[in-house]
Amino acid sequence: MSRMLKISVSDLNLFYGEKQALMNIALDIFSHEVTAFIGPSGCGKSTFLRTLNRMNDLIDDVHIDGKVVLDGEDIYLPNMDVVALRKRVGMIFQKSNPFPKSIFENVAYGPRIYGITDKSVLYEIVESKLKQAALWEEVKDDLNKSGLSLSGGQQQRLCIARALATEPEILLMDEPASALDPLSTAKIEELIFELKKNYTIVIVTHNMQQAARVSDYTAFFYMGSLIEYGKTRKIFTEPTNKQTEDYVTGRFG
């Protein structure tokens, strides 16, 4: 099978002030595959995820060097259009964060921002994206209700629909199911399986079983370093590194 390179990271170092949070990260992310980042708390996996759409720019005192090449273009070059980058790289956060607006307005937010004003076009987008996020059946009659009135699992799917509405190429998910019950989690995982056909997905998870279930590739982070990266099955069945083995077998973390 021919793998298409989507993102290529090399020599990436990230500092919070004086403290180094990521050390010499180098890895490749492939198109239309699900890549999972696992590791114990504070290992840098979320920080690394946020370097991929430059969300770390929002934090004061962050210094980054190295290369993150997306489709042949280094996104950390000074002339990079960060807004355009984030239109291509969508993000789902750990805590579902719908806007205090209606369900419709939540999904329509991105398209509206991009300048779509035609109500019928917006409606089409909202409907198709809510369907894609497996939420349509549950909310189709209350599109004007506040997004905050939904349950936690529904809110997270609403956020996914909102991110999909901007037609990103890559979807970054930062522990999207960590605050959800098992049923909602299962729904999100099913969704990831569906979305994989159209999007490149990078997911950070605390839950090793989840990584094993949903991902094609797995990267294990520890103390700011990338310890091991490879096909998920290989990482979980025959890791080459002792630390990886200890972590995936539940000996620590």
Add this chain to the structure above:
Amino acid sequence: MSIEQAKLNTKAVLRNDKIVETIIKIVSFISFALIILIFVFVFKEAVPLFFKAMAPKTAAAAPIEQETYGEEVTGKLEDIKSNNASKTAATVEDAAQSLLSLGNKEWQPVSSNPQYGLAPLLWGSLKVTVISLLIATPISVLASLFTVVFAPKKLREFIKPAIELLAGFPSVVIGFFALVTIATFSQGVFGYQSRLNAFVGGLAMAIAVAPIIFTVTEDALNAIPKFMSEASLALGATKWQTAIHVLLPAATPGIFAAMLLGFGRAFGETMIVIMATGNASLNSLSIFDSVRTMSATIGAEMAEVVFGDIHYHILFLLGSILFILTFALNAVAEFYVRQRLMKRFKGS
């Protein structure tokens, strides 16, 4: 003392707790009582006016017609003068008439036929306040948006205290600045007739009000959870789009409260308006005419009024009205904001 002994030593700790709790309770109670007392005393000075006006039953000799209808009384002036209760009657008559004149269009407290019309004063206060809010709100809201959304950390740490310092500026200094500098400059620009007017007063007041609106709006913007703006930015929105479509709507209750607080401040502010508005009680629609506000009236006339006189009571009545209005506004601001903010973030 070993750790075991220390653990058992709960009694003394509890007693200390109790003492501190009581002190804090007393202090907070005193500040609350102060507000009530101030209002009671202001109101107490205003109330006799109504008693005096309704005194006829106690003023034995004076027939009712004489007291209620001014024109007839003037005709029978001699009768009243000869009457034993003449003094009471005159006062009763004056008080009643002055109460009636509250609804008039003129404020002429010092004249042979004093007029205590509240309309020009209320109109004056409103005019200056609204002008100041119209100027101060957009500036303050944009300034707070800038500090919260756009300013780098270093600049933010400088701007906020600098603007808040302005809130502590003595109003007499702002008034003086308006009187000397703003008035001349503004007259030069707009070329109107009376140098001191509602517009100049409003402009100066905006300087006093802007820091309040800025601070409260800034707090409201900062209270919006970070994940909201992150969600917007991650969708490829620019900072400005995020500010307009996400932050401002979420902060609306806060901005509204800020405006109400600013309104209360401007409505009650005295020194600036005394110095910068010209103090003529006109019923004019033009913003370039002089105005006399309620607060300025109290400030200017209280020192010269005869103690216990009708005029004196009416000034306290003005004070009571000011107090009630600002109090109500602040209360609305407080409750509105709390409830609306809660609702917004918890979902309805």
